Amino acid sequence: MRLPFDSEPEAFRLALAFAFVVGVSVLLGYLLGSIAGIALFTLVALAAVVWNVRREPATSTLGAAELAGHERGARDRRRILVVANEALPGDAPPDEIVGPRGGRSALDVIAPVLQSKSHFVTTDIDSETEQARRRLRQTLAWASDHGLEATGEVGDPIDPLAGIEDELRRYDIDEVIFTTHTPERANWLETGILERARAELGIPVRHLVIDGEEVAEESRSRNA
Numbered sequence: 001m002r003l004p005f006d007s008e009p010e011a012f013r014l015a016l017a018f019a020f021v022v023g024v025s026v027l028l029g030y031l032l033g034s035i036a037g038i039a040l041f042t043l044v045a046l047a048a049v050v051w052n053v054r055r056e057p058a059t060s061t062l063g064a065a066e067l068a069g070h071e072r073g074a075r076d077r078r079r080i081l082v083v084a085n086e087a088l089p090g091d092a093p094p095d096e097i098v099g100p101r102g103g104r105s106a107l108d109v110i111a112p113v114l115q116s117k118s119h120f121v122t123t124d125i126d127s128e129t130e131q132a133r134r135r136l137r138q139t140l141a142w143a144s145d146h147g148l149e150a151t152g153e154v155g156d157p158i159d160p161l162a163g164i165e166d167e168l169r170r171y172d173i174d175e176v177i178f179t180t181h182t183p184e185r186a187n188w189l190e191t192g193i194l195e196r197a198r199a200e201l202g203i204p205v206r207h208l209v210i211d212g213e214e215v216a217e218e219s220r221s222r223n224a
Contacts, residue, residue, distance in 0.1 A: 065168035087138035109152025111136035
């Protein structure tokens with residue numbers, strides 16, 4: 001059985017839409033009678049069932065972006081995409097972060113906007129956007145302090161995967177590194193994005209957990 005959603009954010013939006021339909025149905029039933037409310041709810045439910053049955057299975061958007069980047073052909077150095085859900089500590093050794101070949105690599109940094117679920121609904125994300133800018137500045141500063149070439153940007157505040165997809169299409173990426181908070185502090189989007197990348201990408205995906213000044217590699221992807 002195919003689930004009617006492909007990611008946690010999509011599931012969350014679906015739940016909000018369902019709650020909205022229920023609310024409108026109840027209001028319509030109150031104003032026009034219970035039959036009208038039941039009729040609206042039934043029509044929307046049937047439409048949702050038909051849509052889910054007829055729609056095509058979701059394509060791997062990250063995988064498609066990766067292939068598009070690989071088609072760009074030859075380049076003069078390795079490229080590593082860093083998804084900075086947490087900033088790298090200033091004294092973190094480069095070899096532990098990007099590996100012994102990292103010094104000959106170019107880093108592309110994406111700092112996702114990690115909204116809370118309530119702010120995801122209201123799009124009140126000013127504080128989360130500023131936090132993403134801070135993480136980006138700190139990660140680029142870490143790279144500069146260790147003599148690594150790096151560029152970066154803040155991710156799309158509405159679609160957290162969009163910035164990652166753009167970088168995968170723009171460059172022939174060799175490896176993706178996710179830096180995250182510890183599990184007890186992790187944002188709901190951090191886990192979802194990491195799981196999608198591991199499921200869809202053919203290149204190595206590494207996961208570094210940042211706890212203050214400590215950096216630990218949680219596990220190596222099955223793609224490594």
